[in-house]
Amino acid sequence: MFTLVGGTFNYFHKGHELMLKKAYDTGERVLIGITTDDYANKNKSKTIKYENRKKNVENYMKKFTNNFEIHPLIDKFGETLRINEANLIVSPETYKIADHINQLRKDAGMKPLNIVKVPFVLAEDLFPISSTRVINNEITRNGKRKSTIKISISTKNNLKYDVLNDFLKSQMKNFNLIKNINYNIQSEQPFGSDTMLFATERAMQGLEDNDYSVGVESGIFYNKINDVYYDFHYCSVIDKYSRITTGASSGFEIPEDIIELVKSGVDISQAIESLYGIQDIGKKDGIIGIITEYNIKRYDLIFEAVRNAFMVRLRPDLYNIIDY
Numbered sequence: 001m002f003t004l005v006g007g008t009f010n011y012f013h014k015g016h017e018l019m020l021k022k023a024y025d026t027g028e029r030v031l032i033g034i035t036t037d038d039y040a041n042k043n044k045s046k047t048i049k050y051e052n053r054k055k056n057v058e059n060y061m062k063k064f065t066n067n068f069e070i071h072p073l074i075d076k077f078g079e080t081l082r083i084n085e086a087n088l089i090v091s092p093e094t095y096k097i098a099d100h101i102n103q104l105r106k107d108a109g110m111k112p113l114n115i116v117k118v119p120f121v122l123a124e125d126l127f128p129i130s131s132t133r134v135i136n137n138e139i140t141r142n143g144k145r146k147s148t149i150k151i152s153i154s155t156k157n158n159l160k161y162d163v164l165n166d167f168l169k170s171q172m173k174n175f176n177l178i179k180n181i182n183y184n185i186q187s188e189q190p191f192g193s194d195t196m197l198f199a200t201e202r203a204m205q206g207l208e209d210n211d212y213s214v215g216v217e218s219g220i221f222y223n224k225i226n227d228v229y230y231d232f233h234y235c236s237v238i239d240k241y242s243r244i245t246t247g248a249s250s251g252f253e254i255p256e257d258i259i260e261l262v263k264s265g266v267d268i269s270q271a272i273e274s275l276y277g278i279q280d281i282g283k284k285d286g287i288i289g290i291i292t293e294y295n296i297k298r299y300d301l302i303f304e305a306v307r308n309a310f311m312v313r314l315r316p317d318l319y320n321i322i323d324y
Contacts (some may be wrong), residue, residue, distance in 0.1 A: 157215065200244060
């Protein structure tokens with residue numbers, strides 16, 4: 001079966017490589033459409049000449065096979081409305097076009113193409129690699145960030161800072177994490193949905209000119225089924241495109257004596273100090289440390305919330321995030 005793949009292939013990068021490799025893996029013969037200079041210049045602000053773009057694609061494909069053809073692409077349809085049966089490789093941005101193509105094929109009495117959506121290839125900063133970003137000198141073609149990734153967390157708690165710093169080290173190298181202490185939230189002890197609101201307010205107040213800003217908040221949630229209260233950590237991440245992603249930790253039941261003090265108007269840290277004589281528990285191992293005899297610590301719960309907030313960003317195509 002034929003496999004079709006098309007694009008401008010401008011400033012050839014790892015995202016292009018993934019699409020071409022998927023085309024090779026999927027089809028017996030690959031038909032590659034590359035936009036002509038005239039067509040590309042109508043849609044792109046800066047393009048490499050067709051022959052150079054074609055040469056880049058040829059050189060990459062020849063690493064795997066010679067069983068491919070390259071055709072000039074003068075519109076967004078190419079061979080898709082003429083060939084009888086084929087796979088069609090698309091990116092998250094072009095998936096809707098593929099859906100439209102299949103509707104046109106259906107209207108014409110043709111079999112639908114088998115659409116294969118390839119995920120984004122992310123740069124070091126967790127934003128997709130694109131020719132535009134390469135042109136703008138933000139990243140290299142392999143996704144290495146050319147300037148330091150700037151990230152802020154709004155907190156006065158070193159534990160939250162350390163957790164986020166550790167998580168970021170697992171995802172990127174060239175970053176600078178800033179602690180923003182100039183923020184204002186309405187309460188030191190949020191309940192229910194206020195936990196999510198305050199975490200997001202923290203994040204928004206630290207964004208400024210950073211790539212990302214993070215807010216982490218812990219709060220108390222009431223379970224009316226068995227009349228108990230749970231502690232959850234909530235993380236909100238906002239990026240320079242104003243997109244917000246969120247994540248929560250696993251929750252656990254708070255002992256009743258602590259809740260009774262909190263209901264009287266103190267926050268959890270003050271309640272722990274009053275009952276157990278431990279100061280600043282929120283900056284150390286947390287209630288969960290006491291309950292589990294330090295087999296689980298607050299660090300672990302904050303890490304869960306942070307990881308889950310960034311999880312969406314690791315596979316944006318699965319969440320239909322395409323507007324970068």
